[in-house]
Amino acid sequence: MRKLLILLVVVSLATSMILTGCKNEETPSKEPQKNIELIGAGATFPQPLYTKMFDVYYKNTGVKVNYQGIGSGGGIRQLLEMAVDFGATDAYMSDDQLKEAPQKIVHIPMALGAVVVTYNLEGNPKLKLDGETISDIFLGKITKWNDDRIKRLNPDVTLPDMNITVIHRSDGSGTTFIFTDFLSKVSEEWKEKVGCGKSLNWPVGLGAKGNPGVAGLVKQTPGSIGYVELSYAEENNLPYAMIKNKKGNFINPSLESVSLAANVPLPDDTRVRLTNTDAEKGYPISSFTWIIVYENQNYKGRSKERAEELVKLLWWMIHEGQEYNEPLLYGRLPKAAVEKAERIIKGINYDGEPLLKQ
Amino acid sequence: MMESHSLSNNHKRSLKDNVERGERFFRAFLLSLGVFMILLVSSVLLTLVLNSLPSIKEFGLSFFTGATWNPVNGKFGALPFLMGTLLTSILSLLISVPFSLSISILISDYIKGGLLSSILQIFTELIAGIPSVVIGLWGLFVLVPLVRKLETKIGITPYGVGIFTASIILAIMIIPYSASIGREVLSLVPKEIKEGGFSLGATKFEVIKNISLPYAKSGILAGFLLSFGRAFGETMAVTMVIGNSNKIPKSIFMPGNTMASVIANEFAEATTKLYISSLIEMALLLFLVSTVINIFGRYVIKRLSNEETEGKNLS
Amino acid sequence: MKKLRGRIFLDRVFFFTIVALSTITIAPLFLILFHIIKNGISAINWDFFFSLPKPTGEEGGGIANAIVGSAIIVGIATLLLVPLGVFTGVYLSENRETKLSNVVRTLTEILQSTPSIVMGIIGYIWLVRTMGTFSALAGGIALGIMMLPIIVRTTEEVLNLIPEDMKEASYALGVPYHRTILKVVLPAGFNGITSGILLGISRIAGETAPLLFTSFGNQFMNLNILKPMSAIPLVIFVYSSSPYPDWWRMAWGASFILVIFVLILNILGRLLGTRWKTRF
Numbered sequence: 001m002r003k004l005l006i007l008l009v010v011v012s013l014a015t016s017m018i019l020t021g022c023k024n025e026e027t028p029s030k031e032p033q034k035n036i037e038l039i040g041a042g043a044t045f046p047q048p049l050y051t052k053m054f055d056v057y058y059k060n061t062g063v064k065v066n067y068q069g070i071g072s073g074g075g076i077r078q079l080l081e082m083a084v085d086f087g088a089t090d091a092y093m094s095d096d097q098l099k100e101a102p103q104k105i106v107h108i109p110m111a112l113g114a115v116v117v118t119y120n121l122e123g124n125p126k127l128k129l130d131g132e133t134i135s136d137i138f139l140g141k142i143t144k145w146n147d148d149r150i151k152r153l154n155p156d157v158t159l160p161d162m163n164i165t166v167i168h169r170s171d172g173s174g175t176t177f178i179f180t181d182f183l184s185k186v187s188e189e190w191k192e193k194v195g196c197g198k199s200l201n202w203p204v205g206l207g208a209k210g211n212p213g214v215a216g217l218v219k220q221t222p223g224s225i226g227y228v229e230l231s232y233a234e235e236n237n238l239p240y241a242m243i244k245n246k247k248g249n250f251i252n253p254s255l256e257s258v259s260l261a262a263n264v265p266l267p268d269d270t271r272v273r274l275t276n277t278d279a280e281k282g283y284p285i286s287s288f289t290w291i292i293v294y295e296n297q298n299y300k301g302r303s304k305e306r307a308e309e310l311v312k313l314l315w316w317m318i319h320e321g322q323e324y325n326e327p328l329l330y331g332r333l334p335k336a337a338v339e340k341a342e343r344i345i346k347g348i349n350y351d352g353e354p355l356l357k358q
Numbered sequence: 359m360m361e362s363h364s365l366s367n368n369h370k371r372s373l374k375d376n377v378e379r380g381e382r383f384f385r386a387f388l389l390s391l392g393v394f395m396i397l398l399v400s401s402v403l404l405t406l407v408l409n410s411l412p413s414i415k416e417f418g419l420s421f422f423t424g425a426t427w428n429p430v431n432g433k434f435g436a437l438p439f440l441m442g443t444l445l446t447s448i449l450s451l452l453i454s455v456p457f458s459l460s461i462s463i464l465i466s467d468y469i470k471g472g473l474l475s476s477i478l479q480i481f482t483e484l485i486a487g488i489p490s491v492v493i494g495l496w497g498l499f500v501l502v503p504l505v506r507k508l509e510t511k512i513g514i515t516p517y518g519v520g521i522f523t524a525s526i527i528l529a530i531m532i533i534p535y536s537a538s539i540g541r542e543v544l545s546l547v548p549k550e551i552k553e554g555g556f557s558l559g560a561t562k563f564e565v566i567k568n569i570s571l572p573y574a575k576s577g578i579l580a581g582f583l584l585s586f587g588r589a590f591g592e593t594m595a596v597t598m599v600i601g602n603s604n605k606i607p608k609s610i611f612m613p614g615n616t617m618a619s620v621i622a623n624e625f626a627e628a629t630t631k632l633y634i635s636s637l638i639e640m641a642l643l644l645f646l647v648s649t650v651i652n653i654f655g656r657y658v659i660k661r662l663s664n665e666e667t668e669g670k671n672l673s
Numbered sequence: 674m675k676k677l678r679g680r681i682f683l684d685r686v687f688f689f690t691i692v693a694l695s696t697i698t699i700a701p702l703f704l705i706l707f708h709i710i711k712n713g714i715s716a717i718n719w720d721f722f723f724s725l726p727k728p729t730g731e732e733g734g735g736i737a738n739a740i741v742g743s744a745i746i747v748g749i750a751t752l753l754l755v756p757l758g759v760f761t762g763v764y765l766s767e768n769r770e771t772k773l774s775n776v777v778r779t780l781t782e783i784l785q786s787t788p789s790i791v792m793g794i795i796g797y798i799w800l801v802r803t804m805g806t807f808s809a810l811a812g813g814i815a816l817g818i819m820m821l822p823i824i825v826r827t828t829e830e831v832l833n834l835i836p837e838d839m840k841e842a843s844y845a846l847g848v849p850y851h852r853t854i855l856k857v858v859l860p861a862g863f864n865g866i867t868s869g870i871l872l873g874i875s876r877i878a879g880e881t882a883p884l885l886f887t888s889f890g891n892q893f894m895n896l897n898i899l900k901p902m903s904a905i906p907l908v909i910f911v912y913s914s915s916p917y918p919d920w921w922r923m924a925w926g927a928s929f930i931l932v933i934f935v936l937i938l939n940i941l942g943r944l945l946g947t948r949w950k951t952r953f
Contacts, residue, residue: 037893037900039806051728051892064893066901069729074627083806097629163515170602172429172627199429199624206517206613207602208914209623212729215916221506221518235730236916300805328730377849384851388764392777395761395825398818399780402787402795409798460694468691480943481699487939488705489879490789491906492928495913496705499712499921530701537698561684591788593882594906598913618790618882625794626886641791652786653779 036309037064042075042088043174044210045229046111046289049330050088053321063309069210073172073198079105079292082300085310090174090289091198092271103299106348107290108341109270110317112262112331114253115178115285116240118233119225120218121145125157130244131186131276131284137225138166138183139193140204145223160223167217167226170207172198178287179227182275227285230258231329245284246276257283258331270340288337291317298351307348311355314345406642413635421639427604427620429628434636438606442614445521446596447589449610450528451582458533458585459578462540467566479541486534494598497527502599514611519601521610527595532585539584543577543662544570580658587651591644593618617644709928716926726892726908732919736927738894742809742902743931746888747878749813749898750820755870758821762828762866763854769833778829785822789882792819797886809895809902812888816880820873827869827946831862868946875938879931881906905931 040050047069054065067088070078075087080101092107117134119127133149136142142149146159169176177198184191194200208217208226215232218224230253233240242250251257261274261282274286291314297307318333318341325332333341346356413421417434424435461482469475485493505526506518547570555565571578601613602623615623617640628634724735761777768774796815801807835858843853859866884890889901890911909927912920 037895037897039889039901041889048729052731055728058893064895066891066893066895068890068901070626072627073629077627077629080629081802083801165515165517170623172624172629195430197430198629199627201426201428201430201604203605205603206519207604207615207623209602210914212915212917216914217519219916220503222516231730232916238916381850384854388760388767389773391757391761391764392768392773394757395777395780395784399784402784402791405795405798406791457694457698460691461698464691464695468688478695478699480940481702484936484939485702485705487875487935488702488932489881489906489928489935491879491881491909491913492709492932493705495909495924495928496708498913500704500708533698561680563684563687564680566687587786591786591790593788593790594910598910618788621790621794622882622885625797638794641794644788645791648786648788649783652782656782 038085040067040086043072044069045090071171072174087292091177104295109288114230114258118238118240124239127241128250129241135187135190162223165224166205182285185276251283258286261286410639413639439617443616449525453529454533458537461537466544483534490594494595497599524600528589536581536585539581543574577662580655584655591648712925713929716922739903739905739908743905746813750817754817758824762825765829766832781822793883793886807889807901809898812884815883816877823873831865868942871938871942875935
């Protein structure tokens with residue numbers, strides 16, 4: 001019996017070693033495997049984009065970037081704890097939050113995205129909704145799909161006599177932040193009762209983890225309504241609504257309408273909100289999504305080499321990486337944003353010594 | 359000759375010393391392991407307590423009566439999760455009772471040993487071997503749609519997920535615990551008193567109802583207590599089917615959240631010290647309650663088995 | 674006569690109720706296994722075992738990194754905590770009545786009843802915060818601490834069953850204490866102790882909560898234990914809460930291989946343990 005067990009252990013160890021040694025799939029084309037693995041965590045909003053970027057980056061350079069979508073709140077928290085190389089968030093850090101950070105944190109925009117209102121109704125009708133109606137649905141005041149207010153906005157659609165199941169995020173989410181920022185701007189009641197934030201005291205509804213979770217739950221629950229980043233709705237063939245913007249036009253979320261909303265003056269630190277845009281044809285629930293890092297990369301014993309790799313990655317993401325945005329339905333960074341981002345990345349240093357070797 | 363004699367004595371003595379030293383060292387080593395275990399568990403408790411302090415200081419007892427969990431304004435009340443945990447644990451226990459009792463009775467009183475009983479035992483207990491996340495997966499894709507159909511039939515919002523679904527999943531997971539203990543304590547019922555019942559003309563049902571069950575009562579209850587403790591702290595399967603709503607559920611078909619599940623959802627991203635501390639305070643509560651339930655439950659069972667063996671020894 | 678018939682009737686009804694309820698009790702096991710096999714088998718192919726995950730939303734890929742990750746993390750837990758657990762079990766078996774050993778016994782039970790999510794928090798605070806990074810090592814230790822009580826308990830029980838005569842005979846031959854334990858007692862209890870180890874491994878191989886905040890996950894293959902690592906339970910959890918049917922399929926497939934692994938260990942462990950009357 002003993003001998004059998006020892007044999008089993010040896011065989012399994014040997015097998016696993018052979019397997020890992022044999023793996024020659026997807027090895028990088030050019031340089032040999034570097035030993036640096038960067039760790040990032042945060043928003044699920046840009047996750048499809050980032051994981052695509054990192055996959056390509058690995059194939060090109062051999063540098064692995066391990067990204068976990070734990071929500072914007074998680075990204076901020078883990079960066080504050082200095083447990084990751086970079087965080088990712090769609091809700092930029094407030095002045096108060098930045099003050100509490102152990103060192104200065106900078107925001108680098110990476111893409112533009114749209115938060116869409118998606119739902120599960122038979123026939124996948126294209127609905128038109130406005131801010132107040134959405135707010136009242138998520139407040140639990142409108143409970144049926146064939147409510148008059150929804151009917152009025154959608155006279156050509158037959159709406160079922162069905163309960164509306166609200167689905168929101170259960171984790172700390174930048175997507176929630178963008179969505180509720182919009183709602184707070186268009187509905188006083190929402191602003192008072194719930195407010196804007198990454199984690200909220202939702203009046204009604206089910207919670208799901210991450211953008212994928214919300215999309216998944218909407219997909220499976222008839223009569224449900226939720227909010228997700230555009231690419232999640234598209235990829236899963238979920239319908240989404242046209243939203244009335246400030247100028248009174250019902251806008252369909254798209255690359256175009258999102259870029260129109262981004263046509264605003266950008267502060268130097270790139271922290272700006274794009275919701276409830278003034279643009280005539282702009283989509284009202286748009287936003288940048290950022291990567292956050294420490295400006296001085298010398299902390300907790302980080303090596304200069306590691307910091308250099310990080311900066312190289314960030315530079316690549318705002319330049320070559322941008323070609324992956326649009327196929328995945330994320331807006332490219334407008335020229336002004338790229339310029340500001342370049343300035344910021346150039347400012348990232350190691351105890352004063354700039355890291356970017358140009 | 360004297361020299362060689364004393365030399366060999368010295369030699370023997372140092373060999374003996376070495377051996378004694380070796381033994382003492384080994385015993386000390388074993389003792390240190392015992393001490394290590396004490397340090398380990400105390401450190402766990404200490405870590406939990408220390409990290410809960412900010413929240414305890416801020417909210418005190420109102421932490422457990424506050425019904426609003428609001429990360430935006432920093433007001434954390436854990437009542438919704440306390441209720442969610444209690445609701446799901448109690449409901450799942452209630453659901454599990456008839457099933458776990460039945461299988462215990464079947465194995466110990468009807469089939470009694472042999473291949474069939476071993477097989478049944480193994481089948482009951484194998485569920486406990488299936489990882490929680492897998493049961494959650496099954497619950498999410500098989501049970502939730504079924505519950506949705508049920509809810510549509512009754513005419514309520516077809517969430518599918520919710521307190522009810524979570525309780526069913528929990529019941530499935532905890533049955534093995536109470537079933538196995540129930541079986542054990544029922545098999546400890548002395549044959550003689552059962553035979554006494556039969557010889558008086560009682561039916562099997564009557565013997566079980568009036569003799570075996572009352573005799574094994576405290577053990578069976580202890581088994582249920584342990585099941586309850588297990589349900590209390592269960593995380594993964596629950597978080598996948600409970601609906602993750604941080605409000606007090608108004609009915610069992612509504613979504614809710616348990617303490618374990620909200621920690622799993624929000625711990626990795628709680629950004630303020632108070633937020634993290636509030637979550638850890640709930641973890642502390644989970645730790646304390648599970649500890650108390652388990653210690654008490656096991657104590658009762660141990661006493662029962664000891665009494666039984668003593669009784670057998672005496673007779 | 675009527676009364677007797679009534680009683681016999683009740684007896685029959687009771688019997689059938691018991692049988693019916695018992696059948697329902699066992700049913701979930703088969704239902705769950707059925708669905709796992711049905712949905713999981715379609716995901717199992719060469720790619721599944723040997724490829725890495727594709728970017729979010731793309732189809733295809735596999736969970737090679739999770740399989741290796743689980744093996745490494747469980748391996749860390751076993752290597753670090755099994756010797757610790759076995760010798761703690763020796764300590765308890767050799768000191769049955771002392772106050773200290775009773776305290777240790779109670780504390781071991783407390784550790785066993787600790788919910789897994791609490792272990793995850795402990796792992797995060799003790800290991801991730803101090804090391805400044807998520808890592809497989811942190812995950813392995815968190816899992817190992819969960820496994821510890823099982824090893825300790827089984828070892829103690831097994832050793833308690835070894836007859837004193839064996840030890841006495843060894844002493845009589847002049848074998849010192851520590852050698853008696855190491856070379857006589859432990860080998861005699863090898864089967865029982867191994868059974869405990871197998872059961873312990875089967876228990877922790879499927880644990881997810883402790884890994885959520887410790888080993889974190891990784892979409893690449895990683896063999897460095899000081900970095901984040903993927904694991905099968907993590908993959909199942911993440912993929913199941915996604916909207917991608919491809920990922921759902923892989924979650925079932927991952928469950929399939931996990932359940933097979935865990936159940937085999939569980940059954941093996943029991944078979945080894947039956948000789949030593951290992952308690953549930």
